[in-house]
Every structure is written in structure tokens, then in C-alpha cells.
Amino acid sequence: MTSPITARRLPDEADLAQGSIPAALEDETFAGPAPDSATDGEVIDPQGAMKPLVSPAASLLRFITCGSVDDGKSTLIGRLLFETNSVFDDQMEALKRDTKKFGTTGEDLDFALLVDGLSAEREQGITIDVAYRYFSTGNRAFIIADTPGHEQYTRNMATGASQAELAIILVDARKGILSQTRRHSFITSLVGIKSVIVAINKMDLVDYSEARFEEIKRGYQAILPTLGFTDVTFVPVSAKAGDNIVAPSPNTPWYRGETLLERLETVEPETFDAGAEPFRLPVQWVNRPNLDFRGFSGSIVGGKVARGDAIVALPSGGRSRVKGVFGPDGEVASAEAGEAVTITLTDEIDVSRGDVITAANAPTGVSRSFSGDLLWMANRPLIKGGRMIVKIGSAQTPATLSSLDGAIDIHSYETRPADALTMNEIGRVKLTAERPVVALPYGENRDLGAFILIDPVSNETVALGVVRTVGEPEAVAPEGHAENRSGLARLADLWLGEAARGGAEHRAEHRQAKIRARIAGSVLVGFLALIFQMPLLLVPVLALLDFLLRPFLAVAFGADRLPEERKLDPTVVDEGGGI
Amino acid sequence: MKHMTHLQRLEAESIFIIREAAASAENPVMLYSIGKDSAVMLHLAMKAFKPGKPPFPLLHVDTTWKFREMIEFRDRRAKELGLDLIVHTNQEGVRAGINPFASGSRVHTDVMKTEALKQALDKYKFDMAFGGARRDEEKSRAKERVFSLRTPEHRWDAKNQRPEPWRLFNTRKKKGESFRVFPLSNWTEQDVWHYIAIENIPVVPLYFAAPRPIIRRDGALIMKDDDRMELKPGESVETMMVRFRTLGCYPLTGAVESSAASLDDIIGEMRSSRVSERQGRVIDQDSGASMEEKKQEGYF
Structure with missing residues (x-):
């Protein structure tokens, strides 16, 4: 019988990380509640939030x-x-x-x-x-x-x-x-x-x-x-x-x-000072475990956020305020660049993966076009008119290379005119996206200023690049919804079942169809009342009450909201689907 | 920017990766090997989706040769956390009588781990599988991507990996292709233990020193976990104070003599350790490119 361990040689591997003194972690706070136990739908342990991970010396x-x-x-x-x-x-x-x-x-x-x-x-x-x-x-x-x-x-x-x-x-x-x-x-x-x-x-x-x-x-x-x-x-x-x-x-x-x-x-490396920037959070994930909690998860790429801050969601432009900030250990008063958080808002505005939540007063580029420098990484050349998927932050959008303004010689640092870029060449380009993208010059933000290009057919990552200038801004819905709307308007939003989606964006035809269906439903109720021989005077009253009140029942039971927040990514195509 | 410690930065990075994967997968799963790395990965996943639960089940590929304490721990944790746990065993391998003694470590690992994993991923059509592998574990892992694309045959093409600049992960794939996702890519063994200590994460007791029944075989200390392990001539069972630095199939996992019975002890011991953790893994010790070959074939 061959023993499983007879062919023993000395191990052959390059596990190179350990053996030295660890990053200044002495045996401190081993106590504290087991965080795993706090997962039964309880949102927060406010005490837990202050727990430091390691002694701050470790960098x-x-x-x-x-x-x-x-x-x-x-x-x-x-x-x-x-x-x-x-x-x-x-x-x-x-x-x-x-x-x-x-x-x-x-x-x-x-x-x-x-x-x-x-x-x-x-x-x-x-x-x-x-x-x-x-x-x-x-x-x-x-x-x-x-x-x-x-x-x-x-x-x-x-x-x-x-x-x-x-x-x-x-x-x-x-x-x-x-x-x-x-x-x-x-x-x-x-x-x-x-x-x-x-x-x-x-x-x-x-x-x-x-x-x-x-x-x-x-x-x-x-x-x-x-x-x-x-x-x-x-x-x-x-x-x-x-x-x-x-x-x-x-x-x-x-x-x-x-x-x-x-x-x-x-060395204290000189990098972008993210702390000085306005708050920016690219949304990775909409966290909706139950009807009482709707949080937006992501890693903060600029500035700081605290409970009560006014925010705007881009590119939609919906405005609201921060209701709660949750760090890895539970609710916190505020969080800063670098931290992975989930935030909740006071209003139900439309936010999904790929959107960026920013400080309400922060000027942020929302545009279909931007210029940048990219490094081409594919075997085939990059030419003007090429269609690709651009990924910035957590957003992916189909885009076209609208112009190739030159190639940069990486030895002499000079720009020369070019019709195409071959592998490992750097070029100055303009990209035009199908939908507005939230981008910033790389010098201002390392996360919202960096992008990759993906070939929509092969799915290869074909370029990496940095944003230099963001093009003509897209009109962002100037006045937000819930926050600025009167009581009556909010009631109308609720009745129409649009509060959850941020009123303005629903199409008029859809709204009319909805109202017509409700009128028809109420007429049906009246008709049934008539059949069951209710007093003639009460029939229209009953129909009217049904017309007015039934939609609020839908709100009360949460039936006005979409069950699934995850939008289908429009850039996802099946094999051979081609964009 | 706020000063974040080394572990806080690693934690934030891992949560980012887990969320990114879950958001772009159709049918994700978390490979749960019951070890310390899996414990940390699971803990991070719980944090990433709080107050909700991770939107994926756990998958354990059971070779039927894991330590009994591991299996108990696995079932208890899944229950405590209220997560779905899928256990998959390669039944063909069981029927063929594959086992680490008669078949050898290589065949056993191929059939009961690598093949079994592929079977499970195909059976449930998982397109994104989280694994707790770290780049510091092994040389070819050092070049592994965070989002590692596998062909429909589950093969890894080391020469044709997608670049991952910044943290812009390209999660697009064709039908049949899948990803292995490694949220702990940048953690080291030390980081893992420090984090377990600070966050009070439960781990299998086998990591802590205790008197255990040990057989010395070919220079390794093998724990006799059940009667399937028979003594060879000249061998005897000794009770020794040992612990394990990694956990796998018990006949293939060497113990180390140790008195480290607490997390503090383990961290202290690690500081003075002069051998790498994978030394106890019998399967890694073939040729220089052993792990690279195994990965190409679909090993995690």
C-alpha cells in the first residue's frame, strides 16, 4: 500500500507573509460581543460602533x-x-x-x-x-x-x-x-x-x-x-x-x-486628500432585508457623512437627508472616506447600484461624455468609433470612443497624432456614453476618476484610464421630490403609488392608465353594490370611497413598492448578444 | 482621510469585494471550508449585508475525511447564523472507494475535492463562488486575481487573467463561465488571527492545543480521528499536546506540537514560528508548481 505521505519532500512554497513582528497589535481588546450573534434582524448595536480594531499605530x-x-x-x-x-x-x-x-x-x-x-x-x-x-x-x-x-x-x-x-x-x-x-x-x-x-x-x-x-x-x-x-x-x-x-x-x-x-x-505617502472632498458614495448594493429597512451600501470615496446631512443621488438628482449611517459594527454618528458603510435616507428616493450619493452642495460631473488618458491593453488596436462598456465606480455603461486625440509617447512624454492605439500604448481620448455617468477628474477623486473599458463581446478588460475633464453636464432634476413637496403633493404621490419611486419620473401615460383602471374598479364596486340591492344613494358614495381609499391600503401593505431593488444591468448581454 | 488601521483597511476592502460580487452574480455561493479563513470570510459577509443576511448559501465540499470536530462546528455555525448550508460529497468517489490511505493524497484530493467542487458548482449552477484563499499562502496564489475567471470546464488560465486596476473589477462573463472570488486576497495568516481575536470569531477547537491521539507517520504528526486510520507495523498512538495551523482531511493534515491553548498563545507562537502554515499540508508538497497545476485543473 502506498502511504499518502511517503512521497515527502520538503515543502515547496512561498508563503512569504509571516514570521515577523505583526503590525503593532498587542493583546488588547479581545473582549466584546460576538458580532455574529447580532444578526437576527436587529439593526444596530450603538455601543459596538466605537470598538477600535487595532491599536492605531498599525498602518x-x-x-x-x-x-x-x-x-x-x-x-x-x-x-x-x-x-x-x-x-x-x-x-x-x-x-x-x-x-x-x-x-x-x-x-x-x-x-x-x-x-x-x-x-x-x-x-x-x-x-x-x-x-x-x-x-x-x-x-x-x-x-x-x-x-x-x-x-x-x-x-x-x-x-x-x-x-x-x-x-x-x-x-x-x-x-x-x-x-x-x-x-x-x-x-x-x-x-x-x-x-x-x-x-x-x-x-x-x-x-x-x-x-x-x-x-x-x-x-x-x-x-x-x-x-x-x-x-x-x-x-x-x-x-x-x-x-x-x-x-x-x-x-x-x-x-x-x-x-x-x-x-x-x-514615509507618509502623499496621495489625494480624500478627507477634504465632499461626501461621495458609489452605491454597490441596495440592502433591503425587510420593509422597514432600505439601506444603500458602498465604500465612501470622498469626504464624510453624518446623520442629518443633506444628500443628492446622482445621476437621478433625487434629494433627501441621511437618516442613519452604519459601519461594519453597527450604527455610527458619522463615517469617512475609506470606510465600507450602509446609509439610510429619510425619503424613499430612487437609488440603485451604480448611482452615487453625494453631499447636496457638491458639484459633481454628471455627463454623457468625458475625456481622459487610457492605456490600451488588448491585442487588437483601439480605433475611433469603437464600442465598449465603461466602468466607473460601481456603474457600467455602454460607450463609444468618440475621438482619439493622440498617442502619448511614454519615453519622450510627447503627444503625437494617432489613428489607432496598439497594445500598451497610452492615448488621449474622448468617450461618449449611452447614459449619463457620474465622473470626476482623476486629480480630484481617485475612485470616480478612474475607469476601465470592457469589450462587450469578449468581456476582456481592454483599457484602464483616468478622467481628465468631464463634458457638458446633464440636466439633473433640479428640484427634488419628497423633501420639497407640499403635504398635499406628498399625499398625491402616495395615492398614485409613486412616493416610493420619486414622483416626477413616472410617465404620464402610465399614470393615466392607472387612474382609468382605478375608476373602472370603482364602477365595478358600485355595480356589485347595485346587484346586491344597496340603497341607490349609497352606491356612488361607496364607489367614490373605494376609489379614494383603496390605493392607501396598497401603501399600508407595501404593495406599491417594487419587490426587488436590483435593477437588471442594461449592459449585461448574453453571449453573442452584442451591444 | 481618517486614519484607518491596517486591519480596518483590510476589513473595508473585503466587504467591498463581497458586496461587488454579490451584486453582480446571478447565483452566488460561499465556499465554506470550516477553517479559520472561512470563519473570517463568513464573518465579513455577515457584516457586509447587515441588518440583512448574506444573499447566498454556504457550500461545504465534504470529502468524508474531515475531522469530526470540523463537521460538528460547521453544522452548529450554520444553524446559529441561520444560513443555508449545502453539503456536497462526490458519491462516485465514495463508491469507487477513494480514500487518502489507499489512493494517495493526490488522487484523493483530485477526486474528492477538485472534482467534487466542480460537481457541486455545476449541479447548483453557481456562477460566483467565494473562497477564503489568501495570496500569501502560496506562490502561484500570489498572482491570483480577486475575481478569478474560470472556463465552463472550471479551468484557470494563469497567462490570460484580466487586469484588476484600482478596484474596478470586471465581473462580466459568458454563459457557463464562472468566477472564484477571494475577499481575503490581501490578508496574511497573522492578520487572520488578529482579526479573529479582536472580533471574537468562533473557530474550530482543533486550532488550540490539547492532548490528542497522534501517530507519527513519515515525519508528520497525524491525529487518529477515527478507526479508519490503521496502525502500520511499528506505529503506536501517543497522546501529545498538539494543535493544527490549517485544517483539512485529517489523514493529510499534520499537527504541530504546541501548548498554545488561547488566541494570545497562538499569536505569540506565530511570531516566533519559523515554518509556514502550509507545511502541514501534505498535498502541496509535490513539484514546485504543484499548486499552479492543481489550480489550472480547477482546484480552488
Whole structure:
């Protein structure tokens, strides 16, 4: 009999996250009610809301590493993991074995093999896809997006960069600033990263020359003005030998700045200041567990919301006030950008997935058209007139590429006229959507200013982009419904069964048909009363009362509302349906 | 922006992912493996839809070789939370007599886990399945998407994955295709334990050290959970203080000697640990690309 565990070798994996000191979590608040028990339809535990998750010292930094093929990116990451004790013994054993098999470093451990996980990558010795790595020090947890350097995989680099708060740009000290360095810097800048560490690597191969370091630094500073980075540091390192990664290197006595890890631990990355913005909440999900609760769930992408705030729902323009704000642990007085919340409103206005709830006084672009810069990621070229689905926030809308204003050369940063974009090219475009979209310039909001394009037939993600300007605003229904309507009008809305949907938008024909049906129903009631020989005088009274009162019964029983809030997504097509 | 701690940011991100998936799926399901990651994922799902319940059932693929305590825990949790629980076992595999001893870990896993999962997804026509996998678990998982598209045959194409910039997940699919969704993609083992401690999330007692009947086999400490495990010549059952870092089929899950009987102990132990959690998993230890191959074939 074969034992299930006879073919034992040392485990072979790169589980690289643990082993170091966790993000400053000491054994505090283990108490508190089990949140699972509070799920029986009870809405809130107001006390629970104040419970802090961890001691506030623990922060998170997401960063990317980018560099050309052979700049030593994977080696640098492997080194960071190794130096922060994030590599386990079994992984070290696997690394030693792999170094013999695939290694490119001779006798030394090939740290790149810790991170290049796909077999094609190990065979070719390059990084193809974005890999995410995790480590932590006493002060901070880190998520690294290890992105490929090769131009063929620019899209993967851009993907990694879009989620990062800081970029490490690797430069080979022997080669200096290459066109790839310029390309990586441009993409980093395109997705709005402001904080950059330029790690000048392989200093060991240029004899730790200060002159060489300064030369490269000057070379990079020359291209800075076009990039908009506001926080740039230069660190001379050798990932392979470990110089200036964790501890200051004796080989570079002329360098007095922070080591790479010191910088990562202390940097407060400059990002968009979402807190200063007006409140914005893209609605992901309408939460309607019962008739008494109708909440709008999503993650806040700007500003702050508190009970009582006046809001407007876009693109419909319905206005209301915030009745309650619910965080992950129950009701809270207010919530801010970054938090996943559910809010309830005082009025039943029409809000569904894809809409954006914003502060009532916030100017927000609602338009069918916008211009932006996009990175084309598909094999086939992008041409004017192409039809795609644009996704911004939680909204998806069919859209057409109405103009292609030029391609940006990512090496020289110059714009040139173009009829088409090929894979990995960046272009300046205008898009026209079928329905109004809620968008903002990327510089104002990282969530409502970013988009992807999806091929409606293949469903591939074919482009990622950032909004530069939002086109002509769409007329948003200026005066809202419930809040501003008189008592009589509200009563009429109720009677018509339109209160729940936000009165104005129902079509007149539908309303007339409804009234005609109700008149017919009342006539029927009168007729039946006549048959059952009621006094002749009472028949019209009965019919009239039925006509007036019956609709309110529908409201009382909730029969005027639609049972299902989830609208069918108009962009969803079956295979071959084509839009 | 408000200062959010590391765990608060992870929590918010996971809730975002869960809501996004539920909103764009026709027939979602949550894969519930009973382990600590599943416990955290389920807890986050409960939070995401409060005061309602998650709009999807739980699915457990039962190989019939799970620890008995896991099964008890599973049934109790589903009942406590009032959630639908679907349990699926590959009956063909049972009839064919597949088991981890006679068939070997690889065949057992293929038939009773991978095949069984595909059967269940096909049977109920689930188009979006949440899984508790984390990117830090294994090298090929590090390159996994949050929304991972699978072909109608449930295959994963590592070279043809959709880019996921920002948090703009492309959830469109053709008929027959489905998604695996990983809300805990960016969590580490430490994060999971810290969160369990802070949020007071119930987990299977097997994670805590206790005296248990152990057989030493091929260098691993295997718990004799029932009589189906027979002693080989020279083996004996010892009572040892052990706990488990991951949970799976009991004959394939190695215990670690430990005295960590509380969450504090576990977190303390993890800080000084020098081996990765998957070391106890017998199935991962084949070739270097083992997990990658399994994933291509449809393993979660």
C-alpha cells in the first residue's frame, strides 16, 4: 500500500507573509460581543460602533516596485522579505533547492525565486504577472505589488501601480536612466502616485561610486518636472549584497540618507486628500432585508457623512437627508472616506447600484461624455468609433470612443497624432456614453476618476484610464421630490403609488392608465353594490370611497413598492448578444 | 482621510469585494471550508449585508475525511447564523472507494475535492463562488486575481487573467463561465488571527492545543480521528499536546506540537514560528508548481 505521505519532500512554497513582528497589535481588546450573534434582524448595536480594531499605530503601506528586466526587482523584494524575517525555514530550504535548479546567482541564494511563482517565470527568469507580497515590521504592514518590467507587460505594471501609494523605481547603476525607467515613471505618474523612491541598484558593480550615484540622480531629476511627483528620494543599494536595504552600508559612507526600509517605514505617502472632498458614495448594493429597512451600501470615496446631512443621488438628482449611517459594527454618528458603510435616507428616493450619493452642495460631473488618458491593453488596436462598456465606480455603461486625440509617447512624454492605439500604448481620448455617468477628474477623486473599458463581446478588460475633464453636464432634476413637496403633493404621490419611486419620473401615460383602471374598479364596486340591492344613494358614495381609499391600503401593505431593488444591468448581454 | 488601521483597511476592502460580487452574480455561493479563513470570510459577509443576511448559501465540499470536530462546528455555525448550508460529497468517489490511505493524497484530493467542487458548482449552477484563499499562502496564489475567471470546464488560465486596476473589477462573463472570488486576497495568516481575536470569531477547537491521539507517520504528526486510520507495523498512538495551523482531511493534515491553548498563545507562537502554515499540508508538497497545476485543473 502506498502511504499518502511517503512521497515527502520538503515543502515547496512561498508563503512569504509571516514570521515577523505583526503590525503593532498587542493583546488588547479581545473582549466584546460576538458580532455574529447580532444578526437576527436587529439593526444596530450603538455601543459596538466605537470598538477600535487595532491599536492605531498599525498602518498599512501599499507600494509597487518597478524596473527594467534584470534591474533586480524580484531580488530586491526577496531581500526585503528575507531581511524582515518574512521567509520561513521551509521556504528557505525550497529556495536553496530552487537556486540550484533555476538560479542565476551562482552560489548565492537567488532571492528572485522567492517571488517568481509561475513556472513560465521561473523558466524564463522574468516576472510576467503582478505578484503581491506581504511583510510587516514593528511599525507597519506592507503590501508589495511586484510588477513586471518588460514593455510587453506594461498593463500589469499599470495595474499594480493603480493600487499603490508609493513606487520604488529601480535603476541599474551601470546602465543609468533607460527609456524603460522613463516609461515606468510615466505610468507611475499617470495613476497619480506622488511619492517615489528611486533605488539605484547594483552599486556593488560600480564600486559604490558616489559620482555615479550623483550622476544618475541628476539624470532623473531632469525628467521630474513632467511627472508631478512631489516626494522623491534617492537611495544607493545593492539588493543582492544587501547594502542600504535595512542597515546603512559601510560601503557607501558618503550616503547619509535613510535606508530603503527606513524610508518605507516612515514615509507618509502623499496621495489625494480624500478627507477634504465632499461626501461621495458609489452605491454597490441596495440592502433591503425587510420593509422597514432600505439601506444603500458602498465604500465612501470622498469626504464624510453624518446623520442629518443633506444628500443628492446622482445621476437621478433625487434629494433627501441621511437618516442613519452604519459601519461594519453597527450604527455610527458619522463615517469617512475609506470606510465600507450602509446609509439610510429619510425619503424613499430612487437609488440603485451604480448611482452615487453625494453631499447636496457638491458639484459633481454628471455627463454623457468625458475625456481622459487610457492605456490600451488588448491585442487588437483601439480605433475611433469603437464600442465598449465603461466602468466607473460601481456603474457600467455602454460607450463609444468618440475621438482619439493622440498617442502619448511614454519615453519622450510627447503627444503625437494617432489613428489607432496598439497594445500598451497610452492615448488621449474622448468617450461618449449611452447614459449619463457620474465622473470626476482623476486629480480630484481617485475612485470616480478612474475607469476601465470592457469589450462587450469578449468581456476582456481592454483599457484602464483616468478622467481628465468631464463634458457638458446633464440636466439633473433640479428640484427634488419628497423633501420639497407640499403635504398635499406628498399625499398625491402616495395615492398614485409613486412616493416610493420619486414622483416626477413616472410617465404620464402610465399614470393615466392607472387612474382609468382605478375608476373602472370603482364602477365595478358600485355595480356589485347595485346587484346586491344597496340603497341607490349609497352606491356612488361607496364607489367614490373605494376609489379614494383603496390605493392607501396598497401603501399600508407595501404593495406599491417594487419587490426587488436590483435593477437588471442594461449592459449585461448574453453571449453573442452584442451591444 | 481618517486614519484607518491596517486591519480596518483590510476589513473595508473585503466587504467591498463581497458586496461587488454579490451584486453582480446571478447565483452566488460561499465556499465554506470550516477553517479559520472561512470563519473570517463568513464573518465579513455577515457584516457586509447587515441588518440583512448574506444573499447566498454556504457550500461545504465534504470529502468524508474531515475531522469530526470540523463537521460538528460547521453544522452548529450554520444553524446559529441561520444560513443555508449545502453539503456536497462526490458519491462516485465514495463508491469507487477513494480514500487518502489507499489512493494517495493526490488522487484523493483530485477526486474528492477538485472534482467534487466542480460537481457541486455545476449541479447548483453557481456562477460566483467565494473562497477564503489568501495570496500569501502560496506562490502561484500570489498572482491570483480577486475575481478569478474560470472556463465552463472550471479551468484557470494563469497567462490570460484580466487586469484588476484600482478596484474596478470586471465581473462580466459568458454563459457557463464562472468566477472564484477571494475577499481575503490581501490578508496574511497573522492578520487572520488578529482579526479573529479582536472580533471574537468562533473557530474550530482543533486550532488550540490539547492532548490528542497522534501517530507519527513519515515525519508528520497525524491525529487518529477515527478507526479508519490503521496502525502500520511499528506505529503506536501517543497522546501529545498538539494543535493544527490549517485544517483539512485529517489523514493529510499534520499537527504541530504546541501548548498554545488561547488566541494570545497562538499569536505569540506565530511570531516566533519559523515554518509556514502550509507545511502541514501534505498535498502541496509535490513539484514546485504543484499548486499552479492543481489550480489550472480547477482546484480552488
